[in-house]
Amino acid sequence: MVTKKQYEAVIGLEVHAELATRSKMFCSCEVVDSTSAEPNIAVCPVCAGMPGVLPVVNQAAVELGVRVALALDCEIAPVSIFARKNYFYPDLPKGYQISQYEQPLAQNGRLVIKTSQGEKVIRIRRVHLEEDTGKLTHINQNGQSYSLVDLNRAGVPLLEIVSEPDLGSAEEVRAYAMTLRNVLRYCEVNSGDLQKGVLRIEPNVSVKEAGCKELGTRTEIKNLNSFRALERSVAYEIERQIQLLQKGEKVLQETLGWDDILGVTVTQRSKEEAHDYRYFPEPDLPPLVLDKEWIEEIRRNLPELPIYRQRRFQWQYGLSDYDAEVLTEERSVADYFEEVLRIAPELSPKVVANWISGELFGLFNQAGTGFSPNRLAAAALAELLQELEKGTVNQASAKVILSEMIQSGKRAAELIQAMGLMQVSDAEIIQGWVIEVCEANPLQIDAYLKGKETISQWLFGQVMRKAGGKANPHIVRVLLEKYLHGLKDDQQA
Ligand code: ADP
Ligand code: MG
Ligand code: ZN
Numbered sequence: 001m002v003t004k005k006q007y008e009a010v011i012g013l014e015v016h017a018e019l020a021t022r023s024k025m026f027c028s029c030e031v032v033d034s035t036s037a038e039p040n041i042a043v044c045p046v047c048a049g050m051p052g053v054l055p056v057v058n059q060a061a062v063e064l065g066v067r068v069a070l071a072l073d074c075e076i077a078p079v080s081i082f083a084r085k086n087y088f089y090p091d092l093p094k095g096y097q098i099s100q101y102e103q104p105l106a107q108n109g110r111l112v113i114k115t116s117q118g119e120k121v122i123r124i125r126r127v128h129l130e131e132d133t134g135k136l137t138h139i140n141q142n143g144q145s146y147s148l149v150d151l152n153r154a155g156v157p158l159l160e161i162v163s164e165p166d167l168g169s170a171e172e173v174r175a176y177a178m179t180l181r182n183v184l185r186y187c188e189v190n191s192g193d194l195q196k197g198v199l200r201i202e203p204n205v206s207v208k209e210a211g212c213k214e215l216g217t218r219t220e221i222k223n224l225n226s227f228r229a230l231e232r233s234v235a236y237e238i239e240r241q242i243q244l245l246q247k248g249e250k251v252l253q254e255t256l257g258w259d260d261i262l263g264v265t266v267t268q269r270s271k272e273e274a275h276d277y278r279y280f281p282e283p284d285l286p287p288l289v290l291d292k293e294w295i296e297e298i299r300r301n302l303p304e305l306p307i308y309r310q311r312r313f314q315w316q317y318g319l320s321d322y323d324a325e326v327l328t329e330e331r332s333v334a335d336y337f338e339e340v341l342r343i344a345p346e347l348s349p350k351v352v353a354n355w356i357s358g359e360l361f362g363l364f365n366q367a368g369t370g371f372s373p374n375r376l377a378a379a380a381l382a383e384l385l386q387e388l389e390k391g392t393v394n395q396a397s398a399k400v401i402l403s404e405m406i407q408s409g410k411r412a413a414e415l416i417q418a419m420g421l422m423q424v425s426d427a428e429i430i431q432g433w434v435i436e437v438c439e440a441n442p443l444q445i446d447a448y449l450k451g452k453e454t455i456s457q458w459l460f461g462q463v464m465r466k467a468g469g470k471a472n473p474h475i476v477r478v479l480l481e482k483y484l485h486g487l488k489d490d491q492q493a
Contacts, residue, residue: 006210007245009238011173012125012165014220015180016200018132019064019157020190025131026055026098031156034135035196039150047155049093054284057082061129061157062288065105066298067187068159069127071305074109079289080128082282090149091134099160101279104128105288111163111183112307113175114325122176123164129288132156159189165204165215170235174227177201182306186331194225203234206251207241216241217251221265224258233258237265309334317341317349326357333371339378340385347385355385359402367406376406384412396469397421425472427479430463433471434479437462438487448484449491456484 024031027046046053069076083101109124134154136147161180167173181192181199190198206218219237224230241251256265304312306328313324313334328334333356340352360381364371384405388398393416401415408415416422424430437459438445448455463476 005246007207007242008210009168009170009234010165010206010208010215010218011167011169011234012204012218013161013163013167013173013176014202014204015161015163015177016132016202017068017159017161017184018190018198019061019159020188020198021058021060021064021157023058023060024155025058025061025129025157026155029155032152033196034150034153034156037152039148040152043151043154047093048151049095049154055098055282057285057288058157062105062290063298064157064187064189065127065129065159066290066295067302068161068184068189069106069109070295070299070302071183071187072106072109072111072124072127072161074106074124074127076106076290076295077103078292079103079287080105081287082129082285083279084282085130085277085279087277089133090147091136091151091154093134093151093154097131097133098282098285099130100128103287111176111180113172113179115172115175120166120172122166125162125164127159127161130158130160132158165206165218170231170238173203173234174231177227177230179306182329186303186305194227197225200224201230203230203237205234205237205241207238207245216245217253219251219254219256219265221256221258222268229258229260232260232263233265236263240265303331306331313337317353319349319353323350323353323357327353330371332373336371336373336378340382343379344382344386347382347389352381352385355381355402359399363403363406376402380405380411387412387416391423391425391472392416393421394423394470394473396464396473397423400469420468421470423472424467424470425475427475430467430471430475431479431483433463433466434476434483437466438483445487449487456480459484 021031023029024042024047027044029042029044029047032042046055066076080100081103082098084096085099085101086096088095104126106127107125109127111122111124113120113122132153132155134149134151136149138147139145163176167176184190184199185192192199194201201224202220202222203224204218204220206216208214208216219241221233221237224233237256244251252270254270255268257268259266310324310328313319313328314321319327327337337352337356340356341347341349360376361371364375369375381402384398384402387393388395393401397416401412401419401421404410404415404419405412410418441459441462444455444458448459460477460480463480464471464473467476
């Protein structure tokens, strides 16, 4: 009998992030939204590749690149070199892309990711600066086929972040990509929107026999526009390669696309080698020399990164791992949470966390806006939670008021009055409601007395209803239980 061989997946990621600068990488053209702007409105002789023009490096792009490289714990090269990567394609008017090759901006970094198996360190091989290409739109109409070129994107600053092949599963690939996206967003590099193409993630996938030192032949998957597509395509590709090897066939080194509908990878082209690009140092640009002091200044101004902020939220506020993660995924949410607690330090962090990640996320989701703190100031939420804490309103009413606050922009105290949602805690009034409800439902009371204890929950609901939802639920529960026990005692007597 032949035992089946065990295989391991090995994956490394190449990520391209557009740098959200005002102007392009080597000219002063504005960076416009390439998915919505009118084509070719932000183009000049430099980014259109006219002969005789000279590129000039955009300092803001270098700064963003250094910021990311530092956030990824890289060593920044004091001197890096721009290089020409030559290839011919209609979206590349110069016939070459200015990139960095032998001496990149930064190397040897790391990114900590969280997986179901715990934390894992993924090594970053290099981070380098380059420029984006234009965009082609292929038209097939009335028996004619042609392509339209839009050069708005040509020359937009790009940062390429290349990992070592340290990832071992589709799940890890997704975790790495999302963690990296969050770091980029914290660094204010771009929106992280895969659909818009401001972040492009290309996995290199290979498999090898378990325990074997040597890496297998890899394929590279391009044009993935969601994290789901990323994860699915990697899972599919791992399985496809394992099956090839099990049949004794070979994996071809090639560039693949992903068909999201069929759920399969498809051949695009055979893989090009570095020598195909005839890299050489860009003669029109001097070496990029970075001042040590400037780098240190950027380091000092780095934001607290998601993973550190998450850990701090756990020990400082006593939040669970999960709550801390949900709150720190986005910088604006984490800032908001801390702002509420700064304004109302007496509130329980856990309560604030629950209101933000539960109610507030839910309401913003319904509105389809995503988290938008401008629609509800942190001070406004703090005020509502203070009213809840004081017992002016109960939990259920507070939820109604929160929604109304977002709709109307009015403050909690004002809405509590206007909507008549002051909590009723007066025992006499509540006792009256309890008696009314119990007397109006003799059949249920009878069932309760015959041993159907769950009826008390139903009666509780009826009393709350009678109270228009405004009664203090704790007092209702106490008085109702007391009343029911009284009936039981009478029955036994
Ligand atoms: P290029 O794709 O431009 O040739 P590299 O050879 O440096 O660049 O590799 C690009 C990416 O592919 C890196 O993220 C690297 O970790 C990954 N990689 C390289 N070899 C393999 C392999 N055998 N299996 C999986 N990933 C690999
Ligand atoms: Mg590659
Ligand atoms: Zn230009």
